Amino acid sequence: MVDTRSIVETRRIVELACAAPSVHNSQPWLWRQGDSCIELHADHSRRLHLTDPRGREMILSCGAALHHARVAAAALGLPAEVEYAPDLDRPSHLATLHLRPGEPSALAAAALDTLAQRCTDRRRFTAWPVPDERLAMLAASATAAGTQVLPLVDIGSRLxxxxxxxxxxxxxEGRSAQGEHVEGSDGLIVLLTERDDPRAWLSAGEALSEVWLAATADGLSLVPxxxxxxxxxxxxxxxREVLGGLAEPQLVxxxxWQQIGRSELRRTTRRPVSDVLLP
Incomplete structure (x- = not known):
């Protein structure tokens, strides 16, 4: 007999995970439902070969979706343990979320609201500076293994x-630069990893999701x-010049701060769940 409840819950987790940020809105992920688990796969057909020849940004985007899925599963009362694929250089399979029955997290409503509110807001920020203490708090929110989030607060590094x-x-040339220019009042952070390989890229994506959701909950906007x-x-x-060659930069x-609320911002179109969730 088909477990209808399991199918509904899986679709909801995947739907929330697919609201994750992805580089240039490429949404390069596929999901496969298993027995009490969900597999995450990279969709190589969505890789941007010109700007992403190694697949770094594709896998980083998948890492963000993976963390979004973990947050969604916990909020829905299905806390997930992540099993990472042993060799990310060859297959498209990146990780598996093993779901177990549980109770919705104490902050379930807030977590689901933050997932819904998170977006890439490329409108001009206000001139209000982001305090160094806030940047430090955001950096501390990242717990993904092998990653570090470094706030850039000294003037030399920022310039x-x-x-x-x-x-x-x-x-x-010919690419849109909207939101990419740096203003003097912007907060800047760099996502770093110990290595520069697919496993590190996936972790960097998880850290990006952690920081982005923390920023959203704090009323801040974030642009990669x-x-x-x-x-x-x-x-x-x-x-070499900013990081001293000590760690691998994966994203700046x-x-x-935005003067106008996110509720007035038009959201980017998402791939239907039916297109990304495989049987």
Missing amino acids: RVELLVNRALDRQ LSCVIEDDDTRSELH VRIG
Whole structure:
């Protein structure tokens, strides 16, 4: 007999997970329902080969969806244990969420509301600066293994990143730069990993989701600056000149305040669950 309740719950988790951020809204994920589990796969047909030849951004986006799925499952009373695929270099299978019966988390309503509110808001931020203490709190919210979130608070690092972002944008002719320019009042953080491989990219995506949801709950807006990572030269300079070559940069993010509420912002179109959830 088909477990109708399980199917409904799985679809709801996947629906909430698919609201996760993805680089250039590529949404490069597929899900497969199993026996009390959900598998996450990378959808290679959605990879942006020109700007993402190694698949870094594809897998990072999948990592964000994976964390969104964990938050959704816990909020719905199905806490999930994640089993990572042993070799991410070959198959599309990235991870499996093993669901177990439980009670909705104490903060279930707030978690579901934050998932619904999170969005990429590329409108100009206000001139109100983001205090260093807030950036530190956001950085501390990331717990994904092998990752670090580094706030850039000294003026030298900030100016250097601004120059690198502008240089990367200049090289990406014909691409929209909306929201990518850095303002003086923006908060800046860098997502770092110990290694630079698919497993690290997946963890960086999980950390991105953690930080983004924490920022959303705190009333802040967040915009990824993927251009500086997509360009090999600017990424190399970021790694060497800003980070001292000690860690691998996976994404730069700008953070700020919006004067107008998110409720007035038009949401980007999402792939139907029927297109991404495989039997």
